[in-house]
Amino acid sequence: MNNALPFSNTELLNMDTPTFLQHIESTFQRVFADGVNLMEYLPENKWLELKQAGLLLPFLLEQHGGRKNNQFEIQEVLRIAGHYGVPVTLRTGIEGALVLQPLLEFGNETQIQQGLQSVFNGEGGGxxxxxxxxxxxxxxxxxxxxxxxxxxxxxxxxxxxxxxxxxxxxxxxxxxxxxxxxxxxxxxxxxxxxxxxxxxxxxxxxxxxxxxxxxxxxxxxxxxxxxxxxxxNDALGLRAFQNIFIRSRLQLVGMSHGIMEYIVENTRKFAKKDIKFVEFECKEIEKRYAVSQVLYDYTCKHVAPDAPVSHQLMEANIIKTLSTEYTYDAAQILQKLLGAKGFESGHVASNIAIDFRPFTIFEGPNDMLYAEIYDQFTRVTAEEKEQGVKLDKNQTLLQRIKSDKRFTLTALKERVLPQDISEFLSRYTLSDADALKKVFLGKVVAKLFVFGQTATDDAAAFLLKNIRQDILDCEYC
Missing domain, CATH: 2.40.110.10 (Butyryl-CoA Dehydrogenase, subunit A, domain 2)
Structure with missing residues (x-):
């Protein structure tokens, strides 16, 4: 085990996944037993206690004293932290995904030792x-x-x-x-x-x-x-730099999904569902939560902490945009349902919307990323390039979706596109979109990617409703 880490035994490393995650959850309950004031800086002693209890171990490679490579554990610690507020899961993600992972990938031994010592025994880094x-x-x-x-x-x-x-x-x-x-x-x-x-x-x-x-x-x-x-090499260096953000965006859904669960819990706790419109709004939150679950499951299944992610740029941007957009929507609905309490400083749910809004902007504003999603969709994938595939820019968006393995390999058989959406996709070729239309077409592409994987009919219907709105925006922009 790396001497920079604060552990004198291997107990945390030898725990199986359920036991380790239960340990992390119990640690959060103990550390924040008296609550947490999200309007002030998180106490450094409490944050250090969480780290020394193993919070960031899933982000570490085994050779540096971390746990066995397990993307599910990374997502789970972010999700668990989300139940204690946006800043708590955000700080977990910052030190895990944006500090530890790049440090271990690109740092020399001296830098790694110094960084680990600061993270696990001090105030960490950014x-x-x-x-x-x-x-x-x-x-x-x-x-x-x-x-x-x-x-x-x-x-x-x-x-x-x-x-x-x-x-x-x-x-x-x-x-x-x-x-x-x-x-x-x-x-x-x-x-x-x-x-x-x-x-x-x-x-x-x-x-x-x-x-x-x-x-x-x-x-x-x-x-x-x-x-x-x-x-x-300049090109490889830029790709490595971009890779930091691709991995971070893929993992971000752990944070957003934890916050989404926090929103759902508070909705159930504070909202009175005997009012029809309130019941409708609660269902709107539940539909967004169902989509969030699909995105969360995708990352757990299709991302590995020890494998390259440069080929998953489109998927990373889809996860970042939709997870943050729907979580922010849900936070706004909850704040509305809370009434005046939704603006009361110190209320457990009052600060979620304002704290979460930057997630739709940080690491790339969502509208910019939607345009990038469209561009990535209309280019050959790394696998297609290796196979010598060249895209015909005159093929329609529908033809591209049917030939793109990123869509076909993850789609459920029962998810069939309605005729009106298929007809819309058949009217556009890969070269038809100008800079503005790319934003709305990127939204359509992103939601179609998730639609194909959505197990619940309510969530599928919700996505189709959103897609039709994006189609209208595209047609009239």
């Missing part, structure tokens, strides 16, 4: 990507953060980042480009930057007050071994 002047263009040429090799075993790092969860923690993994001869390369690497090199300006956010956000500025000379080189 991932710094977004910049104030470019926002969502994290990977685009607009990124200005850089490091420059000074030739004496040191690098000079200049970066300005913001909206990173876990700002002010013990370190940040900072995304930056290498600068040579005054020019920035296209290559993006990560740097392991300890807190001592970072200046923080705390941000006052509308929600998520239990997670520390800040503008982080680095302008310092650091040891050259701070660089975590993703690849020596």
């Amino acid at each position: 991932l710094a990507i977004t910049e104030p002047k470019t926002s969502g263009s994290a990977i685009a040429r607009e990124m200005q953060s850089y490091y420059e090799d000074l030739g004496d075993g040191t690098v000079y790092v200049e970066a300005e980042k913001y909206w990173q969860g876990n700002s002010q923690s013990e370190f940040l993994l900072v995304a930056a480009k290498e600068r040579k001869n005054g020019r920035l390369s296209k290559m993006i690497n990560l740097l392991f930057v300890p807190k001592q090199y970072i200046q923080f300006d705390v941000l006052k956010s509308e929600g998520l007050r239990a997670v520390r956000y800040a503008i982080n500025r680095v302008a310092a000379k650091m040891p050259a071994n701070a660089v975590m080189r993703l690849s020596e």
Whole structure:
């Protein structure tokens, strides 16, 4: 077992999955026995207790002291954390998916040891990507953060980042480009930057007050071994960088599904269903929950923590968009049903909607991702490329769906498209969409992907209703 971890025995590692997850659930119940104030920063001692009880072990590879590779365990710890509020599951996801997984994949032994020590014995770390002047263009040429090799075993790092969860923690993994001869390369690497090199300006956010956000500025000379080189090849390096977000989006449904369950529980607890419209709204939440379950199951079955995910970009964007969109919808419905209580500070369900809304924006605004979903749908997959398949851009969307294994291999036999939707898909070819229509067609594609896997008739009907609305938006945009 890795000496950086705080465990003196292998008890947690030897537990079977049900026992381990029950242990995590019991730990949450004990740590938050007196409740948790989601309007203030989560107490660091309680967060450390959760981590030392094994909360993040599913995110660790076995060779670094983690549990056996099990995607279900990753999703489950995120889901369990979601029952204690958006900030709790968000922080679990930040340190697990956005810190530990990239650190172990790209860090050297020294960086890994230092990072694990900070995460499991201290205040952990964060991932710094977004910049104030470019926002969502994290990977685009607009990124200005850089490091420059000074030739004496040191690098000079200049970066300005913001909206990173876990700002002010013990370190940040900072995304930056290498600068040579005054020019920035296209290559993006990560740097392991300890807190001592970072200046923080705390941000006052509308929600998520239990997670520390800040503008982080680095302008310092650091040891050259701070660089975590993703690849020596520009194209492979960019792909590796994108892979961080693909995996994060695939796993995000663990967080959103836990929050969805939290919403359902509070709906059942506080809503009076003897009023017809209230009963209707409660059913609307239940339908969104059923779709969330499909997305959750997909990740558990089709993602592995030790396997590449670069070929699952379309699926990752579908999971990110729909899981966050439907969970946010459900949170808004609950807040409405609560009436005045829905705006009362400190009420267990009052802050869900405002805390969850950023999920529809972070890691790519949903509308932008819908357009990307359409683009990914109309390109050959990695498997098709290997087989020499070339897509005929004159084929219809319906023909593409019927030939795309991403849809056909996961679809249930009983899920047959209604004639009106089939006719709509037959009117568009792969090359027909302009930039605006791609957004609405991406929504249609995303929901068709889930429709094929949906076991319940209510959820299937709900998705078809949504698809028809997207079709109207597409036709009249």
